[in-house]
Amino acid sequence: MNNKYYSPLVFELSKPGRSGYSLPKNHWGEHHIGDINENLLRQSKPELPEVDELTLVRHYTNMSNNNFGVDTGFYPLGSCTMKYNPKINEEMAALPAFTSLHPSTPECLTQGALELYYNLQRALSEISGLSEFTLNPCAGAHGELTGLMVIRAYHQSRGDHKRTKIIVPNSAHGTNPASAAVCGLQIVEVGSTPQGTVDVEALKELLNDEVAGMMMTNPNTLGIFETQIPQIAQLIHECGGLMYYDGANLNPMLGVCRPGDMGFDVMHINLHKTFSTPHGGGGPGSGPVGVTAALAEFLPNPKVVKGEDGLFHITYSDSALGSVSPLFGNFSVLVRAYTYILSMGREYIPMAGKLSVLNANYIKEQLKAYYKLPIDGLCKHEFVFDGLLEEYGGGAHDADKVTTLDIAKRLLDYGYHAPTIYFPLLFHESMMIEPTETESKETIDQFIEVMRKIALEAKDDKALLHGAPHHTPIRRPDDVFAVKNAKFTF
């Protein structure tokens, strides 16, 4: 990574007359776009950059050096499961027989792609304990929306139109209520106990015949396993609702305890979290949705099934909730996840879960003498600190206190990505740390050492932290000016 900022934009490298493209001669004779009525043609120039190939290659190469990725260093970003992205996944996804396969190719000529899709559906089904999957949703939030549509389609199919409320814990990912709103559901929030889990007594008060279901993640966003999940599922089911599992936190449960066995009816999985596909600066991801056998008919079109003839078929059904994606979702992401599952196999998939939990607890235990741990006890794959302890400059009533933002920025100086900060909203100074299983003990020991060092720095020299980062390509950006400036194009 750079510590000097490479700052030009491609527009600033552009020079009229340069070009970076190479195309054959036009063999096709007399037809010219100018034949179209001028009113239908572009009136202004698009003002795209004009650069030669080397200029372009250097530009993006230098730009990449402003960036930090999992391959650069430790990325303990809570809730995002930034595990290593294996390289063979990339090579398999880049096979021309996948990348050059047109989605309108007759299914008898895409049997390999369909078999891969089918096999991945089956593998996810086994891992999650839910019977059927669609791989069409393009992202976690897209999967959530799809799963909620399944829930609505189920109630509607029974003529039960009153059920439009969805219960969401106050510790939930912000996407949960947002997805519910897009799906036309009203959100009812349920509180947490002092131990950070769903308040079951409060939940009972919310139950009635308008409840469509409840969305949870388990372990929850504090990294705590909701031990009362069987009772919660029973309560929701008894009142006629369905249980939705937000798969963002699936990683620690791999091979140990499956959402289907916990009593969930619908879930999504983030292949870009649990199944190692690269995050690509925020996308593309993939958000497969799994359901119980009773809900399978509602999964979206198109569906991929295995026929009695042993061949794979693309089917459409009227009972489906509709379509959420025109084709088969982000197919190349599916190839990567499938490759990962084959690499890990039945032996190592459960190890991933267990070691992610070991790594998280190991960090937590060694840092809780420095950072405020609001809820003690075993965590799963992640945990949340509520800022520094008071003796290290984190006093809540100290106007000059060292904040979670300061710590996050100081970590960048030491060559680490920051944890997720200011989430969950249950605490003022939340700092959510998720190491994942792919990090070695040495990496984690070094991180612990740096986190302790930062705590000591905070105690002695608050200004150093308030001013951090000091060694990154840029310093802290002015977020307020960004909004006021409102400049979104060059």
Next chain:
Amino acid sequence: MKYIPHTQADIDQMLQVVGVDSLDDLYGEVPEQLKLKRELDLPSAMSEIEIRNHIEALADQNKLLTIFAGAGSYDHYTPSVIPYIMSRSEFSTSYTPYQAEISQGTLQYIFEYQTMMARLTGLDISNASMYDGATATAEAMMMCVAAAKKRNKVLIASTFAPRVLDVVATYAKYHGVELVKIPQIDGVSDKAFVDEALAQDDVAGVIVAQPNYWGIVEDFTGWADQCHEHKALFVVNAIASTLGVLRTPGEWGADIACGDAQSLGIPVGYGGPYIGYLCTTKALIRKMPGRLVGETVDAAGQRCFVLTMQAREQHIRREKATSNICTAQGYMCLHVAMYLSMMGEQGLREVCQQSYSAAHYLHDKLLETGKFEPCYSAPFFNEFTLKYTGEEGAKAFHKRMAEAGILAGVLVEGEADKIIFAVTEKRTPEEVARFLSLV
């Protein structure tokens, strides 16, 4: 296991620090009856060699055809530089650029992408977050309803691809939007119907497709004015690559441009990942879904970029957010930014020109075979619809061609003999000649 670095000694030491005896004890609080007490029923871990053999064998079951079809997936050329640069793990293994200080690379290329898409569509701003053209259109529909406050009716052209309409209709059904399909006359949206509907003053937005499903370039003169007179938004879904030469959504007076940017050299890839785009005017910025990068300065006063206007988004606004979108389709933004930079205005125009010429050449030659009849008389771009009149019928024709290695367009669902063909700059004279000789 090469993705797991822990030695047994590491595990033992770490367990000791945590204060439990075994890895299983890390799950001590999990109720026993919930635990899986057997091995997962999955294949045993495979080596790279075994995986390669297995997946390559699957890949061999796919047959790559010479593509004369589009329908949302266009076989344009991907310059070599693009996959090369995209393989840089600084780009691929980073996350959404929350920590701007160590994410300027992602933020810079998204800012470049936003700029190029705004210029291409003729609108003020672009987001960086749509999965594909279909969901971008659904988001545009929801934006219309959010902007109109008390209206929830949206008109949509029936000249969209059916599978795009399915997605938008699905979102509409669950979001509570009344989606009304605009009838078509000779393959073109019926403006009289739209005028009449707008006159009811209860329409939040009107969404049209350009070029449409049939490949036709429609004339939207007067549509935007009519919409605005009745306080409805006008939305144009355009195939991104055609915007190098066709009148832009901005020039049509649109408030929102949306669509798929797959046509900008993204491989057809069995349907994805692609990238949807969504551009709009500054007035509608707070109604726009998804990630947005803005220019600012850092503490040292130098220009830099950050995710901004986040108060619209799900992680802050929860159920009041403009959308549930979290994705920043970063990696695909990088693809598009590089593609448009390499092509430039001239290259993009040339791609359009060659695709246009080749499509018109094929169109004329197919008619000359005597086995096709034209369906529509309106101008088309690089995609066109013909009726197959050969004795075997369109379905058998399409199958026969596929067996011969040619993807001869897409069959129109429910309309017996219609086939929609598309041609791009990648098709060679030899490929076209072979196709024609087999017809």
Next chain:
Amino acid sequence: MENVYFSESHEYVRVEGEYGYVGITDYAQHQLGNVVYVDMPEVDDEVSAGEEFGAVESVKAASDLISPVSGEVVERNDALEDTPELINEDAFANWIIKVKLSDPSELENLMSEDEYNRVCE
């Protein structure tokens, strides 16, 4: 302060005759941090007590504005359109909308300054 009433959602209304000036409290602006945008209703819009009439946005947060009173919006503080940070400078002086009160008895449901200050502690 005389004739000023507060809601639990941190809005105030300062009553002058048949009109009320509605804004967010100093406590609320402090919690939000730098205000970057105020979404205001149009003049002539109706607002209802307990219902949302707009939103205030800071860089890292956004908060709905809940009207403490019902009535018709007769004026809005257009200065906030370009300089929303006025709210941070003086939230009380920089009211957001002026409402013609349709039901002054609603004021009885609101808090006095002392009561409100206790809520904020």
